[in-house]
Amino acid sequence: xxxxxxxxxxxxxxxxxxxxxxxxxxxxxxxxxxxxxxxxxxxxxxxxxxxxxxxxxxxxxxxxxxxxxxxxxxxxxxxxxxxxxxxxxxxxxxxxxxxxxxxxxxxxxxxxxxxxxxxxxxxxxxxxxxxxxxxxxxxxxxxxxxxxxxxxxxxx
Amino acid sequence: xxxxxxxxxxxxxxxxxxxxxxxxxxxxxxxxxxxxxxxxxxxxxxxxxxxxxxxxxxxxxxxxxxxxxxxxxxxxxxxxxxxxxxxxxxxxxxxxxxxxxxxxxxxxxxxxxxxxxxxxxxxxxxxxxxxxxxxxxxxxxxxxxxxxxxxxxxxxxxxxxxxxxxxxxxxxxxxxxxxxxxxxxxxxxxxxxxxxxxxxxxxxxxxxxxxxxxxxxxxxxxxxxxxxxxxxxxxxxxxxxxxxxxxxxxxxxxxxxxxxxxxxxxxxxxxxxxxxxxxxxxxxxxxxxxxxxxxxxxxxxxxxxxxxxxxxxxxxxxxxxxxxxxxxxxxxxxxxxxxxxxxxxxxxxxxxxxxxxxxxxxxxxxxxxxxxxxxxxxxxxxxxxxxxxxxxxxxxxxxxxxxxxxxxxxxxxxxxxxxxxxxxxxxxxxxxxxxxxxxxxxxxxxxxxxxxxxxxxxxxxxxxxxxxxxxxxxxxxxxxxxxxxxxxxxxxxxxxxxxxxxxxxxxxxxxxxxxxxxxxxxxxxxxxxxxxxxxxxxxxxxxxxxxxxxxxxxxxxxxxxxxxxxxxxxxxxxxxxxxxxxxxxxxxxxxxxxxxxxxxxxxxxxxxxxxxxxxxxxxxxxxxxxxxxxxxxxxxxxxxxxxxxxxxxxxxxxxxxxxxxxxxxxxxxxxxxxxxxxxxxxxxxxxxxxxxxxxxxxxxxxxxxxxxxxxxxxxxxxxxxxxxxxxxxxxxxxxxxxxxxxxxxxxxxxxxxxxxxxxxxxxxxxxxxxxxxxxxxxxxxxxxxxxxxxxxxxxxxxxxxxxxxxxxxxxxxxxxxxxxxxxxxx
Ligand code: FES
Ligand code: FES
Numbered sequence: 001x002x003x004x005x006x007x008x009x010x011x012x013x014x015x016x017x018x019x020x021x022x023x024x025x026x027x028x029x030x031x032x033x034x035x036x037x038x039x040x041x042x043x044x045x046x047x048x049x050x051x052x053x054x055x056x057x058x059x060x061x062x063x064x065x066x067x068x069x070x071x072x073x074x075x076x077x078x079x080x081x082x083x084x085x086x087x088x089x090x091x092x093x094x095x096x097x098x099x100x101x102x103x104x105x106x107x108x109x110x111x112x113x114x115x116x117x118x119x120x121x122x123x124x125x126x127x128x129x130x131x132x133x134x135x136x137x138x139x140x141x142x143x144x145x146x147x148x149x150x151x152x153x154x155x156x
Numbered sequence: 157x158x159x160x161x162x163x164x165x166x167x168x169x170x171x172x173x174x175x176x177x178x179x180x181x182x183x184x185x186x187x188x189x190x191x192x193x194x195x196x197x198x199x200x201x202x203x204x205x206x207x208x209x210x211x212x213x214x215x216x217x218x219x220x221x222x223x224x225x226x227x228x229x230x231x232x233x234x235x236x237x238x239x240x241x242x243x244x245x246x247x248x249x250x251x252x253x254x255x256x257x258x259x260x261x262x263x264x265x266x267x268x269x270x271x272x273x274x275x276x277x278x279x280x281x282x283x284x285x286x287x288x289x290x291x292x293x294x295x296x297x298x299x300x301x302x303x304x305x306x307x308x309x310x311x312x313x314x315x316x317x318x319x320x321x322x323x324x325x326x327x328x329x330x331x332x333x334x335x336x337x338x339x340x341x342x343x344x345x346x347x348x349x350x351x352x353x354x355x356x357x358x359x360x361x362x363x364x365x366x367x368x369x370x371x372x373x374x375x376x377x378x379x380x381x382x383x384x385x386x387x388x389x390x391x392x393x394x395x396x397x398x399x400x401x402x403x404x405x406x407x408x409x410x411x412x413x414x415x416x417x418x419x420x421x422x423x424x425x426x427x428x429x430x431x432x433x434x435x436x437x438x439x440x441x442x443x444x445x446x447x448x449x450x451x452x453x454x455x456x457x458x459x460x461x462x463x464x465x466x467x468x469x470x471x472x473x474x475x476x477x478x479x480x481x482x483x484x485x486x487x488x489x490x491x492x493x494x495x496x497x498x499x500x501x502x503x504x505x506x507x508x509x510x511x512x513x514x515x516x517x518x519x520x521x522x523x524x525x526x527x528x529x530x531x532x533x534x535x536x537x538x539x540x541x542x543x544x545x546x547x548x549x550x551x552x553x554x555x556x557x558x559x560x561x562x563x564x565x566x567x568x569x570x571x572x573x574x575x576x577x578x579x580x581x582x583x584x585x586x587x588x589x590x591x592x593x594x595x596x597x598x599x600x601x602x603x604x605x606x607x608x609x610x611x612x613x614x615x616x617x618x619x620x621x622x623x624x625x626x627x628x629x630x631x632x633x634x635x636x637x638x639x640x641x642x643x644x645x646x647x648x649x650x651x652x653x654x655x656x657x658x659x660x661x662x663x664x665x666x667x668x669x670x671x672x673x674x675x676x677x678x679x680x681x682x683x684x685x686x687x688x689x690x691x692x693x694x695x696x697x698x699x700x701x702x703x704x705x706x707x708x709x710x711x712x713x714x715x716x717x718x719x720x721x722x723x724x725x726x727x728x729x730x731x732x733x734x735x736x737x738x739x740x741x742x743x744x745x746x747x748x749x750x751x752x753x754x755x756x757x758x759x760x761x762x763x764x765x766x767x768x769x770x771x772x773x774x775x776x777x778x779x780x781x782x783x784x785x786x787x788x789x790x791x792x793x794x795x796x797x798x799x800x801x802x803x804x805x806x807x808x809x810x811x812x813x814x815x816x817x818x819x820x821x822x823x824x825x826x827x828x829x830x831x832x833x834x835x836x837x838x839x840x841x842x843x844x845x846x847x848x849x850x851x852x853x854x855x856x857x858x859x860x861x862x863x864x865x866x867x868x869x870x871x872x873x874x875x876x877x878x879x880x881x882x883x884x885x886x887x888x889x890x891x892x893x894x895x896x897x898x899x900x901x902x903x904x905x906x907x908x909x910x911x912x913x914x915x916x917x918x919x920x921x922x923x924x925x926x927x928x929x930x931x932x933x934x935x936x937x938x939x940x941x942x943x944x945x946x947x948x949x950x951x952x953x954x955x956x957x958x959x960x961x962x963x964x965x966x967x968x969x970x971x972x973x974x975x976x977x978x979x980x981x982x
Contacts, residue, residue, distance in 0.1 A: 025290060034289075039202035040195015042418070044367040045451040049892035052367060080195035089193060097189035100857045103865060104674030105192030106368045106418030112193065131900040138892060140367045140419050141674050142861060143868030144900040 009073040013038065014082030022069045028062075029053040031069035032079060040080040040109045044138065051137030054110035055079045061117035063136065080109035083116070092116060092154040101150035103141035111137050115151045124155050179683040180920065183857035184693050187678040188416075188700070197416035198701075200386050201448050203373050209238040209285035211434060211447035212292035214299045215457060216274035216281055219310070219527040219885025220320070223272055224302030226282050231295040236287040239441045240299070241433060243269040243281060249436055250402045253428065257498040258642045261331035261523070264323045266493050268402070268432035274303070275322050275492035276527050277885050278457025283433050285445055308527040308885050312465055312489035315524045322492060322525045331494045331523040332501050332641060336813050338508065338580035339516030341472075344480035348472030351980040352553045359541040360957040361463040361489075361879040363534050364869050365897060366673070368418020369449035370427050370458055376438040383435045384411045389427045390420035390671050391714035392704055394496075398428040403435060410435075415701035420673035421869070422533035423459050425716060426495045455890045460879050461534030462500050463489040464541040471549055472516075477559045477567050481509070481516035481580075482549055488523040488541075491530040498523060500531075502637045503538035506630040506817040508581050510546030511590050512568040515580050527885050533716065535869060536629075540930035543627045544956055547934035551623070551941055552952065556979050561624060561938065562598070566591050569626075576916065582814040583630075585821045586851075586923070587913040590626060593825040593847045597624070600845035600907040601827040609829070609842075618831040621943025625826040625934030629850070631718030631924025632819035634805040640813050649805045650819075651710040652723035656685060656731040657796035658739060660781040662759075662774030664689060664696045666731075669713035670724045671702040675926065676858045677720060681728050683854060684920070688732040689739075690756035691773065710800055718924030721854055722820055723801050726919045730799030738793040742780055743771050745791050804917070820915045820923035822850035826867070826931035828939045837964025839940070841871070841904035846932075848908070850925030851915040859925060860908055866929025867906060872898045874936035878957040945970060952976050 008021045044050035048066040055064045056078040102108040118133030130151045228240040252265040270279045286292035309320040315329040372387025389395045392412035400407040437445045467485040490497040554561040569590040570577045577585040613620035636648035653669040682693035740754040743761035762770035808815025829843040853859045876896040880888045889895035914921030941953040951966035952973040
């Protein structure tokens with residue numbers, strides 16, 4: 001019997017339902033970016049180190065390059081596109097802007113999702129906890145100084 | 157001079173001087189942020205085209221091999237594969253890219269794909285295009301390449317012997333060599349009380365590794381023969397100069413477009429080979445093609461920073477610690493292809509004496525090819541390596557002669573009252589106060605209590621060290637320096653363009669020639685425009701990104717070499733002033749008064765002293781663009797103006813290798829305190845201060861952000877980031893798993909300070925400042941040196957990258973590296 005190489009999956013992304021047939025080997029990040037055209041989540045590596053692709057899957061922070069799309073079948077996915085409501089930045093997004101926590105902005109969607117996961121678990125993290133919370137996200141522009149400040153300010 | 161100190165505990169306090177009203181100098185909200193924090197930026201990889209194909213490169217597994225045959229037939233059989241391109245086709249369809257160097261480097265033949273021979277692991281041999289990324293990758297594995305491995309050479313000094321030659325056409329691995337001799341080094345030697353000799357220092361390979369890899373989406377228009385390249389080339393003007401002749405087309409056939417770019421740092425300046433492949437494929441297959449570099453490919457085969465070995469460093473020193481200069485033999489390893497690199501043979505000369513008053517320098521410089529990844533400008537390009545040398549000299553000399561590194565620096569720094577200061581090779585340091593920056597750094601780091609902290613660390617069994625790193629970020633370069641390299645090159649001066657128009661509904665629209673990658677150009681541009689036109693930054697619409705089909709590009713357009721605040725904003729200022737003049741003329745024609753009677757304020761053109769007589773910008777835009785009957789025929793305005801900023805440069809004196817090579821010199825003085833575990837070599841930075849002086853700060857928050865980021869890159873390069881190879885030429889750190897860049901927990905607490913020594917040479921008093929982070933490498937090396945040994949004992953920190961393991965090794969056998977240094981006292 002041939003192995004199943006394609007499968008139809010159903011996901012909820014930022015409150016919207018999608019049904020798509022995908023290659024079994026399709027990475028979740030490529031599914032989100034290329035198939036659903038939600039290009040806010042980025043790709044910065046091939047090894048699961050950079051966190052640019054971070055999203056929440058059923059509330060859990062996940063590097064979406066480390067997961068197959070078919071593994072997300074039936075899941076509720078949150079991406080950076082779902083943070084702002086009606087064009088209004090949420091507190092974390094606003095804080096990133098206020099504190100100049102982004103330069104090129106390439107790591108930013110992943111950072112925001114990691115920070116979102118952190119703040120849901122811990123409403124008032126210490127600096128050390130913030131750094132731990134974004135330890136899986138690489139930023140090559142900011143040296144993290146302002147990112148940590150932005151997250152701290154958003155938590156206050 | 158406004159002087160301000162910022163620390164994390166004490167945000168932005170202006171201590172003296174007035175804050176000028178207006179937008180320049182204010183940290184206004186960044187215009188770019190709103191889209192970027194919502195994931196609504198547009199990076200090249202976000203774009204899609206109907207029926208586009210994905211490109212995957214077939215890359216060499218050998219560091220050096222002859223290519224027997226390349227067979228793509230199996231790949232082409234795979235369903236969903238659209239086509240391929242091989243080196244043989246490239247050799248027919250294109251000419252080699254032009255070489256910057258004089259011979260031997262001039263004879264190197266560099267094509268977009270390997271032709272006949274591969275010269276480093278990852279050298280692209282063929283390219284495959286398929287319906288999906290995954291298929292393209294599968295198909296690439298089906299391409300069969302016959303390789304005949306050749307002996308290889310990985311070490312720069314070894315390569316100079318030419319036992320293995322990479323480029324047969326050049327006949328030698330040497331790309332370029334030259335001797336630079338300024339002042340009178342022999343007289344300096346004769347005058348010295350001590351001569352300190354350092355046999356060897358080595359600046360390691362690393363790269364800033366932008367988080368977004370390289371890539372492009374290329375469309376070919378068969379009807380016009382024109383390519384549109386949506387890609388993240390950060391210097392498309394130069395990319396086009398390389399690509400158009402190779403593709404045998406006029407330069408206007410290449411349209412470069414980018415909106416958002418995920419960091420560049422120089423690593424995206426030499427993308428012309430890959431982009432040329434994509435152009436050929438788009439034309440051959442008559443469909444849009446998309447290439448996204450894999451991280452592993454970026455590390456193995458895109459660009460690294462220059463690796464440089466310094467030999468026979470000789471330093472004449474007076475008894476009081478005054479240094480007179482130095483001589484050195486430098487070997488610069490540019491990897492398999494020089495591309496932009498010959499310029500690195502000259503660019504260090506912008507900062508020949510570093511921050512110091514040294515008057516006699518002799519530098520014997522050679523650039524050489526090896527079987528490693530090509531190198532390219534990397535943040536701090538070529539100056540960082542050289543400044544690291546000057547800082548190592550200062551600390552090693554101080555250590556050997558028992559002098560205080562702080563006092564020696566102050567004694568040898570160019571003094572505040574000496575600016576503008578002419579270096580022995582004719583560069584003009586515009587302004588600065590190095591000693592004061594050092595004092596601020598020392599204050600921030602709590603220098604007074606260091607002995608106490610040393611004792612405390614020692615009580616805990618740790619070795620304590622403090623080190624200083626001083627650098628100059630030379631910005632706005634004079635491309636005339638390329639003629640020192642090769643007098644045949646027809647490049648000199650510099651330029652940048654902006655256009656500013658008032659549109660029909662009164663909207664102010666600006667286009668730039670620059671190619672931003674996170675530096676906030678939209679924001680700082682809006683600040684300058686708003687200040688001149690009397691509106692707010694919100695009223696100014698700066699088009700995002702770059703498009704070479706806008707009328708706002710010139711030969712040197714791009715974002716590189718620390719210059720936007722000077723060239724980019726110089727162009728913006730010039731264009732906006734022209735527009736303001738035209739708006740006043742128009743208002744004067746309407747009101748029947750003289751343009752001198754008109755002022756621009758609150759988004760209106762109004763008669764001075766009579767605010768009732770005011771035309772809103774919207775009226776001005778509408779009158780000229782759509783309601784112009786009855787305007788006086790002699791009113792010669794367009795409300796759509798272009799300005800090319802051209803810095804005041806002369807061609808250098810090629811004989812003496814002498815002349816002003818850069819317009820501005822920003823200063824960075826960093827101080828680092830660290831503790832080393834003597835049993836393991838593990839060290840921790842316990843205190844860190846970075847002081848920056850980039851003249852007038854247009855947007856302080858953006859400046860601080862650049863300082864933070866550059867410092868983080870330097871600390872990464874000093875401690876972990878290194879590209880090392882095994883003896884087969886395989887890169888051992890080909891991804892972020894093995895190549896450890898700083899994560900949030902790796903960063904020490906950082907204190908920042910600044911002064912503003914305005915540049916007398918620039919329109920806004922500002923200086924470029926994005927590349928100054930190298931000071932972090934120097935400071936960490938100095939601090940390690942300080943921690944590991946006192947006078948005449950302890951190892952010599954002789955490499956730029958010192959991972960824990962290396963520090964441990966240094967401590968195991970201090971005699972090994974001590975042999976590198978000798979002192980002759982008279
Ligand atoms: S792209 Fe997922 S961790 Fe880097
Ligand atoms: S802002 Fe550029 S990588 Fe983080």
